[in-house]
Amino acid sequence: MLAIEIFSVSFFAAMILNGITLLFGCIGETITEKAGHLNLGIPGIMYMGGIGAILGAFIYEANATNFNGFLAILSAVFFCVLLSALGGGIYAVLTVSLRANQNVTGLALTTFGMGLANFLGGSLGRLAQGGSGVFVSVKRTSDAFTFFIPWLSERTGLFGELFFNSRYGFLTYVALILAVLVHFFFKKTRVGLNLKAVGENPQASDAAGINVTRYKYIAIMVGSIIAGLGGCYFVMNYLKGVWQHGALGDAGWLAVALVIFSLWRPLRSIWGALLFGALTVAYNYLHASTSQQEILKMLPYLVTIVVLIVTSLNKKREDQPPGSLGLHYFREER
Amino acid sequence: MFLSSAIDSYLRLDTFEKVLRAIAIVFIVVAIVCICVVGVIWLVNIIKAALKRRRENPKEKSTKTPLFRIVKNNELKFWQKLLIRIGIFLLGFVLYMIIISLITGASGGQILSTLFKGNFGSSISIWSLLRNTFLLFGVAVALVPVFKMRFWNIGAEGQILVGGLATFAIMKYLTPALHNMQFLLFIVMFLGGILAGMLWGVFPALFKAKFGTNETLFTLMMNYIAIQLVRYFCIKWEKIPGSGEVGIINNVFGSEYPRVGWISNNFLSGIFGNGNYVVLLLLVSVVALAMYVYMKYTKQGYEIKVVGGSVNTANYAAIDVQKVTIRTVLISSAICGFIGMLIVAGVDHSLSPNLAAGRGFTAITVTWLGNFNMVLMLIISAILTFFSAGAKRLASDISLNASMSDVLIGIIIFFILISEFFIRYRVKINLKKKEKEELVNASN
Numbered sequence: 001m002l003a004i005e006i007f008s009v010s011f012f013a014a015m016i017l018n019g020i021t022l023l024f025g026c027i028g029e030t031i032t033e034k035a036g037h038l039n040l041g042i043p044g045i046m047y048m049g050g051i052g053a054i055l056g057a058f059i060y061e062a063n064a065t066n067f068n069g070f071l072a073i074l075s076a077v078f079f080c081v082l083l084s085a086l087g088g089g090i091y092a093v094l095t096v097s098l099r100a101n102q103n104v105t106g107l108a109l110t111t112f113g114m115g116l117a118n119f120l121g122g123s124l125g126r127l128a129q130g131g132s133g134v135f136v137s138v139k140r141t142s143d144a145f146t147f148f149i150p151w152l153s154e155r156t157g158l159f160g161e162l163f164f165n166s167r168y169g170f171l172t173y174v175a176l177i178l179a180v181l182v183h184f185f186f187k188k189t190r191v192g193l194n195l196k197a198v199g200e201n202p203q204a205s206d207a208a209g210i211n212v213t214r215y216k217y218i219a220i221m222v223g224s225i226i227a228g229l230g231g232c233y234f235v236m237n238y239l240k241g242v243w244q245h246g247a248l249g250d251a252g253w254l255a256v257a258l259v260i261f262s263l264w265r266p267l268r269s270i271w272g273a274l275l276f277g278a279l280t281v282a283y284n285y286l287h288a289s290t291s292q293q294e295i296l297k298m299l300p301y302l303v304t305i306v307v308l309i310v311t312s313l314n315k316k317r318e319d320q321p322p323g324s325l326g327l328h329y330f331r332e333e334r
Numbered sequence: 335m336f337l338s339s340a341i342d343s344y345l346r347l348d349t350f351e352k353v354l355r356a357i358a359i360v361f362i363v364v365a366i367v368c369i370c371v372v373g374v375i376w377l378v379n380i381i382k383a384a385l386k387r388r389r390e391n392p393k394e395k396s397t398k399t400p401l402f403r404i405v406k407n408n409e410l411k412f413w414q415k416l417l418i419r420i421g422i423f424l425l426g427f428v429l430y431m432i433i434i435s436l437i438t439g440a441s442g443g444q445i446l447s448t449l450f451k452g453n454f455g456s457s458i459s460i461w462s463l464l465r466n467t468f469l470l471f472g473v474a475v476a477l478v479p480v481f482k483m484r485f486w487n488i489g490a491e492g493q494i495l496v497g498g499l500a501t502f503a504i505m506k507y508l509t510p511a512l513h514n515m516q517f518l519l520f521i522v523m524f525l526g527g528i529l530a531g532m533l534w535g536v537f538p539a540l541f542k543a544k545f546g547t548n549e550t551l552f553t554l555m556m557n558y559i560a561i562q563l564v565r566y567f568c569i570k571w572e573k574i575p576g577s578g579e580v581g582i583i584n585n586v587f588g589s590e591y592p593r594v595g596w597i598s599n600n601f602l603s604g605i606f607g608n609g610n611y612v613v614l615l616l617l618v619s620v621v622a623l624a625m626y627v628y629m630k631y632t633k634q635g636y637e638i639k640v641v642g643g644s645v646n647t648a649n650y651a652a653i654d655v656q657k658v659t660i661r662t663v664l665i666s667s668a669i670c671g672f673i674g675m676l677i678v679a680g681v682d683h684s685l686s687p688n689l690a691a692g693r694g695f696t697a698i699t700v701t702w703l704g705n706f707n708m709v710l711m712l713i714i715s716a717i718l719t720f721f722s723a724g725a726k727r728l729a730s731d732i733s734l735n736a737s738m739s740d741v742l743i744g745i746i747i748f749f750i751l752i753s754e755f756f757i758r759y760r761v762k763i764n765l766k767k768k769e770k771e772e773l774v775n776a777s778n
Contacts (some may be wrong), residue, residue, distance in 0.1 A: 038550070040488075040554075067401060091749065094748065094751055094752070098751065098752060098754075098755035099445060099755060099758070099759070100751040101702055101751075101754075103486055103550065103698065103704045104698060104699050104703070104751065105748075105751060107488070107695050107698055107699065108699060108743075108744050108747040108748060109744065110695075110740055111692070111695070111696075111740050111742075111743060111744045111747075112740065112743075112744025112745065112747075113645075114737075114740060115737045115738065115739065115740025115741040115742075115743070115745075116737075116740075116741045116746060117737075118735070118737035118740070119738045119740075119741055121734045121737075122735040122737060123735060130762070185642055245737075250558060253539075253554065253558065256550070256551070256554070257554075257555060258401065260551055287469070290569050290578075291566050291569040291570050292566075294562050294563075294565040294566040294569060295562065295563075295566050297562050297565075298558070298559050298562045298563075301555040301556075301558045301559050301562075302555075302559065304551070304555050305555050305556075307539075308547055308548060308551060308552055308555075309541055309545070309547055312541065312545045312546055312547035312548070315666075321447040321548065322517065326486075326550070328674070330404075331405075332404075332405060333406075333408065
């Protein structure tokens with residue numbers, strides 16, 4: 001019944017496109033969690049980043065007389081960063097300075113971000129197509145986002161199709177490089193180690209002279225912007241620049257799940273992202289009825305639960321979440 | 335000149351509009367007064383403290399201390415807390431109106447009257463406001479014991495869904511057998527709902543208790559499994575192939591057993607009219623009352639508080655933490671399942687992945703912001719329901735995109751969170767650095 005059709009180029013491409021989206025979200029959330037903040041607003045921030053990219057591209061396409069791909073990308077990324085930084089900023093102010101509960105703030109931010117994205121998307125759709133427009137398309141900018149290395153993409157046959165498919169776009173490689181960089185950032189740099197210390201024990205870091213508030217703010221902002229880029233990547237490369245209501249689906253929650261799966265390690269999250277990407281799209285490539293597909297869509301969540309249980313069972317110290325995750329830090333307490 | 339024309343145009347409105355505008359004006363005036371009072375009190379305190387310090391140490395030099403210092407605040411009186419809450423909430427509300435009027439160009443009065451019409455315009459909308467408020471409140475009540483225990487159950491959404499799913503399945507398969515004994519059918523539905531909810535809660539609880547598995551993420555994942563499960567059954571049981579919709583069960587028209595298994599909405603129709611939700615409101619109130627008594631007056635409620643306060647203390651007091659954890663989560667998820675049953679049997683009479691409608695997530699905010707106080711939780715539920723229903727009305731009446739309601743709810747929650755900060759902490763402005771020197775002097 002479940003004949004396998006997953007050994008195809010299109011499956012591989014879909015896996016990469018979904019996986020890299022999650023990788024962006026996961027790297028962003030990892031950085032945030034390393035500072036001791038469980039940001040459940042990441043799904044909302046990814047929506048904001050996604051619509052920011054659409055917005056930037058839309059503004060550019062509407063105003064540009066000579067379409068320049070580079071400027072289109074710049075405009076899209078700029079608005080994406082702007083909106084996701086707005087989301088991260090709200091979260092940071094509320095949880096770091098105002099010491100609001102992280103879970104509540106995060107969930108409210110997700111509601112806010114998804115609402116904002118769908119609102120802007122709907123308004124842009126109406127602008128683009130008159131009264132009843134339900135979607136907005138920025139095809140030209142989306143094309144600019146795709147990346148094409150002349151020799152590698154064309155002449156290398158299956159290898160080129162698998163690894164240098166023009167649908168991936170340059171952001172795919174940016175995400176991979178970012179994962180490696182963040183790995184070294186946490187392992188080798190003083191700032192990275194300080195950040196980890198802040199997440200493990202803010203009291204001790206404060207006593208050691210680390211500016212806890214500044215570290216937390218910067219980590220949350222940077223994490224949010226990276227997660228927002230994931231939204232940009234998804235709408236530009238996977239959805240080919242077409243925004244519809246609820247375009248990103250549950251990608252943000254999967255990104256949060258992936259952080260646990262990867263045990264807060266950026267390198268591990270690369271193959272984790274690919275696995276999650278495969279699990280997310282698998283239902284499309286297995287011969288399953290529509291009802292069975294819904295069951296198959298449970299897979300990434302089930303895998304995450306299994307990982308959660310396994311990591312809590314083996315109790316290895318290096319596999320545990322940051323020590324102060326979810327707790328706010330108030331210097332004058334105790 | 336301006337005032338007279340404003341009064342003139344006001345007098346020409348019909349009565350309903352007049353009342354609404356009047357409410358609007360009172361509202362805004364109260365907002366401004368509250369904000370001013372809070373602001374003045376705050377500023378006076380700061381200046382007083384600064385002056386006092388200057389008087390004590392006239393010869394200080396300014397050094398590099400941070401300008402703002404945050405200290406815990408336990409001295410606020412009840413009315414001060416209330417004033418801060420109301421003031422900041424109204425500030426959020428003013429922002430809410432400004433945003434809408436910037437987008438749509440509608441005037442403040444128009445927005446207010448639409449908000450009120452959307453919630454109080456007809457008996458249907460009033461009942462739907464009450465119903466949605468109490469459903470949200472019910473979920474928030476379910477979360478009280480677990481949050482008190484510091485167990486972050488964010489899986490209420492999934493627990494509601496499976497509760498609804500079980501109820502629907504029982505209605506679907508047992509109605510033919512039990513349609514003559516509706517009472518029995520209701521009991522089976524009730525048990526099915528709460529057992530399904532408990533099933534969804536027991537795994538996170540068990541693993542948390544035995545192995546310390548992170549419950550926030552576990553319960554979060556359980557939500558999506560529940561959603562997919564409901565989607566699966568929606569397709570499995572669909573009425574029209576390919577639609578993915580199961581339709582109304584035991585429909586009034588075209589089904590063998592009309593209204594069997596439906597919670598009556600004509601209860602005491604002489605007083606409340608037809609289409610009321612009195613039964614639902616009563617049931618939720620009973621649950622809330624029971625929870626209040628349970629938390630306040632029983633040994634188990636006390637144990638929950640001890641475990642929430644400190645697991646070590648609980649261990650020293652010979653409280654079986656594992657048992658308390660599992661028991662409490664089971665109670666919480668059972669209530670969530672019960673709410674799911676209420677939604678399916680009392681409101682929707684159908685099954686869809688949206689039947690929980692985000693209540694499981696919103697309720698987290700309600701419980702936390704209500705600070706486990708039942709009255710406050712009910713008020714916050716009402717406020718959030720009011721604004722989301724009002725925003726939906728705004729969407730249809732003055733062509734505002736429906737997604738805007740989520741944005742506005744988000745803003746309202748942000749502002750309530752901000753007000754919590756001003757209740758728990760106080761910001762001091764450091765004019766001089768002195769305490770350190772004093773300490774040095776004292777030790778010498």
